[in-house]
Amino acid sequence: MSKLVRFGISIENELLRHFDTYNSKKKYKNRSEAIRDLIRDKLADEKIVDPDAFVFGIISFVYDHHKREIQKNLNTVQHDSYKSIQFSTHIHLDHDNCLEIIIVKDKASKIKPLAESIFGFKGVKQGKLTLMASYK
Numbered sequence: 001m002s003k004l005v006r007f008g009i010s011i012e013n014e015l016l017r018h019f020d021t022y023n024s025k026k027k028y029k030n031r032s033e034a035i036r037d038l039i040r041d042k043l044a045d046e047k048i049v050d051p052d053a054f055v056f057g058i059i060s061f062v063y064d065h066h067k068r069e070i071q072k073n074l075n076t077v078q079h080d081s082y083k084s085i086q087f088s089t090h091i092h093l094d095h096d097n098c099l100e101i102i103i104v105k106d107k108a109s110k111i112k113p114l115a116e117s118i119f120g121f122k123g124v125k126q127g128k129l130t131l132m133a134s135y136k
């Protein structure tokens with residue numbers, strides 16, 4: 001961890017009150033920890049919109065495995081992106097539905113189109129892409 005630096009912040013009473021309520025809900029021990037996390041989150045949000053940014057995350061989706069071509073399409077798109085995919089797993093939710101979770105690591109410009117192609121397949125009922133970027 002790099003050296004900590006102190007700096008002062010001016011803030012409206014009302015906003016500080018909301019912030020303290022948020023901090024106690026999130027179980028922060030002090031305001032500094034909460035502010036550091038908020039800054040990291042904001043910087044990461046900014047970073048993941050950059051197509052060249054190196055990101056990691058999770059593509060999760062639910063699909064009906066009876067739909068024609070779905071297994072073939074999912075297999076093809078994942079093999080096409082094998083360099084971005086670190087891990088994947090498949091859970092049979094019930095008679096018709098499957099949940100697949102793919103952990104990815106690559107440039108945002110590689111990950112987003114992969115998720116979009118998966119979510120666009122006929123038979124995919126719900127999909128979520130969670131992206132993160134690291135900040136110390």
Ligand code: NI
Pocket residue numbers: 065090091092093097098099
């Ligand atoms: Ni299944």
